[in-house]
Amino acid sequence: MSIESPRRIRRSPEAARENILSAAQGLLLDRGPQALKLVDVAKGAGVSHATVLHHFGSIGEVQTALMEQMIRQLVEQILTAERSDDPEGQLESVGQVLFDAFESAGGARLAAWLELTGEARRLTLVREAVGEVISGPMAQKGISPDRATNLVLVAVSLAMGVGLIGRSLAELVGRPPDSTREAAQAFLKAGLAAALQE
Amino acid sequence: MSIESPRRIRRSPEAARENILSAAQGLLLDRGPQALKLVDVAKGAGVSHATVLHHFGSIGEVQTALMEQMIRQLVEQILTAERSDDPEGQLESVGQVLFDAFESAGGARLAAWLELTGEARRLTLVREAVGEVISGPMAQKGISPDRATNLVLVAVSLAMGVGLIGRSLAELVGRPPDSTREAAQAFLKAGLAAALQE
DNA sequence: GACTCTATTGACATTTTTGTAGATAACTCT
C-alpha cells in the first residue's frame, strides 16, 4: 500500500476555462440544457466543482460564457466560408455551411436553447453575419437587399429546423437520418435558382 | 378582525389535472422548460405544490403529461384542417395550419424541448399525422409517396424553424416579426407549385 | 345532521444543486 501522491493538473486560467467550457458544450449537445449542472460540468471537465466556481463565479456564468463561445464559433464558420470561396459557388457553399453549422456544431441546439430561455438578444453577432451575406455575395448575384433578406430569413429558419429535428423527423417516417437535410438543401437550391431567374 | 374562512376550491380530478397542465403550459411557453419547477407550476395553478404531487406523483410526470397533451393538440389541429377542407385548398390550408401550430400554439417550443431533452420518440402521433397527409391530399394531387415525404420533411422542418426563431430572427435584421413567416410561406408555396408541375 | 370520500393543504423531511472557506500543491521567478 503506497500513499498516492495527490497529482493535480494546473492549467492557465484560459486553459482551465476552455477545458470547462468544452465539457459543458459536450453536455449540452448530448444531454440537453438541463444537464448543465455544476457538478456534472465539473465531472466532465475532470475537476472539482469548486474549480468551476473559481473560474466562473457561478453556474449561470458558465452557461452564458458557453452561449457566447458557441455563437462566436457559429458565426465564424459561416463568415469564413462566405469569404474564402470563389464568388461563383459562394451562395451554394454558404448554404452548405449553414446547414453544417446548425447541424453538426450544435448550432440548432444552441439557438433553440437561447430561444427557450429567452436569451435570444445575444444573437447580435448573427445580425452582422447576415448583413455581410446580404451585402456581399447576394448583392453580387443581383438580388435586391429586400429579397435577399427574405431568402436569408427562410434559409436560416430552414437550416435551424433541419438541424434541430431533421434527423428525428426522418427516422420517424422511416427514412435515413440525412434525408431531411438532403431534401431541404435541394428544395432551398431550387428556390434560390428560381429567385435568380427574375 | 375576522377569522378568515379557509376557502378551498375543490375540483374533480380531471379538472384539477387540466388546471395544473394549463398553468404548466403557460410557463413553458413564456419562460421556457427550465421554469417548469414544482412550486412555480403550483403557484401558477393557484394550488399548493402538494396538490400537484397528489395528482401527478412527481414533477417529471407533469412534464410528460404536458408533452403528451401538447402533442395531441398539435396533431389534432393539423388533422382537422387536413380533413375538413375542400380538396383544392387542402395543401395550402395544411401549410397554413402547420405554421400556425408550430408558432402560436407553441408547437415549435414543444418540439425543441423534446429534442433537447432527448424525448423525441414520443412523437409517434406525429408519424400518423404525416402518413395521413401523404396518403391523403398529396396523393390526390398526384405526388408520389417518395416525393411527398420529402416535401413534408422540408415543410415541417421549415415550420419548426420559423416557429422557433422566426420572430427573433426578423427583429434581429430589422424586419417586422411576421416577415419570416410570410417569406417562408411564400417560399414553400412556390416550391410546392413547382413540385406539382411535373 | 352525521357519515364517507378524497382533494387540498401546511409542516416536515429528503435530496439535489449551488456556493464558501481554508488548506494544499503546482508553477514561476529569483
Next chain:
DNA sequence: AGAGTTATCTACAAAAATGTCAATAGAGTC
C-alpha cells in the same frame, strides 16, 4: 533552493427543489 502566487481540492454550509404525511375541508349520500 526558497518564496510568492494562485489553481485546485476537500470539507462544510446554504439554498433550492422535490417529496412525504397527517390533518382539514369541500361535496355528495344516507
